[in-house]
């Protein structure tokens with residue numbers, strides 16, 4: 001019954017990606033949204049990039065260890081692309097085709113921002129990688145969680161505890177500021193797909209705003225899913 005309340009092609013799942021800098025609260029918000037969709041009787045899976053499939057998780061380990069950085073920005077981009085190719089083919093597409101909603105922690109915007117804007121990888125190279133790995137697959141909705149850099153970095157440090165920072169957490173404050181600017185630019189350039197949400201608020205407020213974005217963009221008017 002919930003399927004009928006979804007805008008357009010009710011048989012196919014919806015693809016929702018979450019993006020943002022370090023410590024923006026993506027994991028918490030994805031978990032909350034998955035619970036809420038479950039309560040609304042919509043089947044949903046939570047996945048992430050890099051990773052989300054056995055092969056891609058091996059690549060995740062490689063890039064976050066800093067190994068990819070040693071190879072240079074283009075080769076590091078190829079590693080992210082290889083991970084995405086496997087993840088899309090074995091997890092995301094099959095789920096969407098079965099009517100399952102896919103909530104993905106990071107996707108191709110991360111490549112645009114981290115490798116493109118910050119790693120200075122050429123747009124033509126990124127376009128070619130996208131054609132190969134995702135083809136026509138585009139998120140139905142991208143939630144960009146926006147948080148001041150100092151706040152995000154403090155949150156990430158608190159979450160990490162005694163663990164050493166990973167490849168990207170270890171970058172300096174300037175890098176993280178550029179990251180934030182790049183995400184804000186994507187949100188401004190693609191308002192049909194992206195919603196920028198202030199993630200400096202408490203988790204409950206952010207979750208309410210995430211749900212409002214789904215209500216406005218993905219559910220049909222008058223749907224009873226909305227109040228679930």
Ligand code: TMP
Pocket residue numbers: 048049050080105106107108110111112114115168169
């Ligand atoms: P996270 O899952 O903790 O956010 O860590 C993933 C890291 O990988 C994060 O710092 C962003 C980075 N990343 C890229 O640089 N390019 C990509 O395409 C993706 C998906 C992630």
